[in-house]
Structure formats: C-alpha cells, structure tokens
Amino acid sequence: MTSVPVKATTTGGGGTRWCPTPEQVMLLEGMYRGGLKTPTATQIQQITARLSIYGKIQGKNVFYWFQNHKARDRQKIRKKLAALYQQHRLYPPSLDHSFLPLHHQVAGIEDTTVCKPMVSNWKVDLPSDQTCNFMCDCPLMSMMMMDHHGTAPYYPRVPPKTLQLFPVTTTTKDDLKEDEQSTTTSKP
C-alpha cells in the first residue's frame, strides 16, 4: 500500500543509485508537465533543495531525471510517429526496407550503403530542372532552393539513390522486447 518503506536514496550504505520517493516523483512530473523540460543549473539546485525534504537527493539526480524523462518522452513520440508512417504506408515503395533496423538489415543484406550512424541520409540528387510547380506563388523560394539545396550535416556514405522520407530509428542490438516490429506490419 502507500505505506511502503520507500527509501528515498542510497539505501544508506554506499554507492547505490537514487531511488526517488513518490512525492519527489510527483513533484518532478508536475514540473515537467508544467512545461519545465530542461531546467537550468539554478533551477536544478532549487528543485533539489525543495525535494530534499522528502529524502536524500542530489542535483545530479534531478538533472538525470529530466534528461531521461524528456528522452523517453521523445522516444514514445517517435515510436508513434513510426507507427503512423507504417499505418498509412507513407514509405516510398522503392526503398522501403532501406531504413529497417540496422541489425535486421546487416543481418541479411550485405549492403554497404548504411553502416552505423546514418541518422540523416536525405541525400537526393536534385536535378534543378525539376518542375517546381509549387513555387509559383513564392518568388523568394526560387533562389533558395535552386542551388545550395540540401545542406545536410554530413552524408555518411549514401550513394545517390532515391529520396528517403523516413528518419531511421535505430534499434538496439538485443532490444527485442519492446521495439517496433518492422516486418510484419502488425497494425493494431
């Protein structure tokens, strides 16, 4: 029940990790939901001070908590996004499997196109001859996309294939329990 002996911290002895109390978690989540995503140093200190009345806590715990919370929020959102992509089959058909989880791909395909990082391969050939029918309204656009087009960060190693509309979601090596199933398209 609620009177569980929630030890707020290091179990007394030595170097275990922080275990937040329910109160601490509640307050942290409230702040997060209230809009605080990445607290500043000062904010972290103040939060730490306030939460310390519920149990042992350090600034780094607060820092880590927000980092992890935000990251896992994004993770969920990204998964939903991926599901949406699949659900509506938004993939370009010609290169659909080019963004499969890396381990699946490298397992069966010995293609050297993608290696490991490849978070951004939006490489496109861009024939500037293409019919830009949409810029009829926008005179400004014409020059912007004419030449110095995709200033992508860096291209890992992607041969000029076709357009890829999907950022890869790299899966973990043994993350079979909770990741996406990209093959069977098991839509709920």
Next chain:
Amino acid sequence: MTSVPVKATTTGGGGTRWCPTPEQVMLLEGMYRGGLKTPTATQIQQITARLSIYGKIQGKNVFYWFQNHKARDRQKIRKKLAALYQQHRLYPPSLDHSFLPLHHQVAGIEDTTVCKPMVSNWKVDLPSDQTCNFMCDCPLMSMMMMDHHGTAPYYPRVPPKTLQLFPVTTTTKDDLKEDEQSTTTSKP
C-alpha cells in the same frame, strides 16, 4: 483510431492560411529531426505529395514550414546561449563558481577536485564518496549544478524565497531557459 475531426486545411475555400493536421506536423517534425533542414525542391514535392493524404497542402507550405522551423530553432538556441552567459554573472553567493562552465573553471581556477587537464583519461576512482564524483567522469552534463558540498546528505533548507519552479508563463515552446532574478551579485 485517430480519426479526429481535425479539418486539416482551410485552404480549400478562401484565402485562409494552411492549417497542418497533427499527422502532418508530426511527420514534418520527424523529418526535421531526422536531419532534413532544408529540403530541396524535389524533396518538397515528394513530401507534399505524401502529406497530402492527410489534408490539403501545397509545396509552399512545406517550404515555409521548414524555413520557419529552422529559424525558430536558431532563435531559441541564441536565446539560450545569451541566457547562459548572463547566468554566470548572477548566481547564488556561497556556491557560485562551483558549477561555472568548464571552460571558465579550468581556465582560471586551480581547484584540484575537478580539474584534470586531460579530458581523455579522467577516470578517477571514487570509491563511495558522493561528494563530487560524477562531475569528474561526466564531461557531458558538466558545468552546472553539482551540489559540490555533498557532505550533507540532505540539502540545507533554503530560505523560502520566491521560487518559480513552475513556468506559469504557459509558453510551451518557451523552455524557460532564462534564469530568474539573482540576489546579491551585481552584473557589470
């Protein structure tokens, strides 16, 4: 199902501006975060085609969306940076310099607790001392907070001043990156 009645675009009738559907926004954000910052004309066309299944959309909408998004990103970063620099000037008195940015700290302070010249081999083995061990290992989070005085298991009670942990400003986009009013320190 997510068949919400979000009438994606009112562009159809008169001259109203484009109202992206949640799906469209999600997908666009996914592409942006996936590395696409400045789509080429071809990319814009393909994106437009794909997103058009969620609602009316034109190429210029996509173009403007990316332009605005990138600009907003840069603006936000600039603000953050400015806030960070100001933050240095005004800080709590007793522990002010303990979490100054590293470049400032390693530049002038000869505090041997955290200053190891080489970042490569920082691995200091701190058995179970929880004072400041993590900032030695962790160049990442670096700088800030660090309750440097880990001698106290519980945080000392801070005077209940006007603490604004919760950004009541209701600005979701604004991450509340600025610091609040400081006390004694004067800014040159």
Next chain:
DNA sequence: GCAAATTAATGATTTATTCAAG
C-alpha cells in the same frame, strides 16, 4: 505464502550530432 527467477522501469554513462565562434 515465499523466494528464486525473470521481466519491466528507470537511474546513470557514454557516444554522436549540432550549431556557431574563431
């Protein structure tokens, strides 16, 4: 009922990107 075994959450580290000064 209970503990060993297993699985899910989540705190803590490490690594890779990113933007913009120099």
Next chain:
DNA sequence: CTTGAATAAATCATTAATTTGC
C-alpha cells in the same frame, strides 16, 4: 575548416515488479 559547448540518442546497470515452482 576547426573547435568549443551543449544536447539528445544510445547504452549500460541496477532496482522494482512480476511470474513461477514449491
């Protein structure tokens, strides 16, 4: 073109839940 600073993604590691056999 290089580098500094900061961050977010990926990963590792430990704790809590839970399952399972007795």
